[in-house]
Amino acid sequence: MKLKIILIIFLAGPAISNGPFAQTMDGDWYTPLRNKILHLAISKDSIVFRKCSSGIEMQDYGYADMAFKIEKVVNGNYIVSGTKDTVPTFYLLNFKWKDGRNNLNIESLNHTFLTVADAESSIKLIEQQPVNVVLLSKKTIDEIRRNKDIAKMTTIDFKNYALKIIELDSSNASYLNKKYRLSYLYIESTGRIVLSALGFNPLVKGNVIDSMLERFAGNPETKELFTKMTESGK
Secondary structure (H helix, E strand, O other), X not given: OOOOOOOOOOOOOOOOOOOOOXXXXXXXXEEEOOOOEEEEEEOOOEEEEEEEOOOOOOOEEEEEEEEEEEEEEEOOEEXXXXXXXXXXXXXXXXXXXXXXXXXXXXXXXXXXXXXXXXXHHOHHHHHOOOOEEEEEOHHHHHHHOOOEOHHHOOHHHHHHHHHHHHHHXXXXXXXXXXXXXXXXXXXXXXXXXXXXXXXXXXOOOHHHHHHHHHHHHOOOOOHHHHHHHHHOOO
């Protein structure tokens, strides 16, 4: 994957519902993008995608990018509906807890279905293509803000970062050439999640990360690794 400043890591446990959607992931989830944060709000009857600012106040921009009604939940798979040209259309949003993280499979919204039953019958197929975006709790986002300044990244830090990006690209190589409706989330979020795992605050403007990358792209010690990182998904 070409590095376009990359992405996903949910450290809080799932909410437990006493209603028909028991063991749902109700609540607010976030993942960092280039100059903003994606806010994913899951209630008992709807899932709404919004954007919010990356500042401490995390102010919502006031509009929904996507909004869906929840029709059925099957083991973390949310069958949802939206209306397109007045015709109901069904989608499958696949969430999975793995290694203590909440992951949204971006293959989920790559398909539309005519009925709830059609969506449910596709769960196993979609789960076989796990290109995931990590979602974070508000608490985790606040904790990440206290991480180190990216400007303080050392050569050793960058090498760890680049190697992790290369590893992720390699593990997803068979999927990354496919176009996903939410592929921009993966591209913009993954690198920031990796940075946070390395102890840095990735909730900064894209040009700040660009400047960091440029510094190591021109460093004789890291130039070759930088090139390998940027070409690893090709």
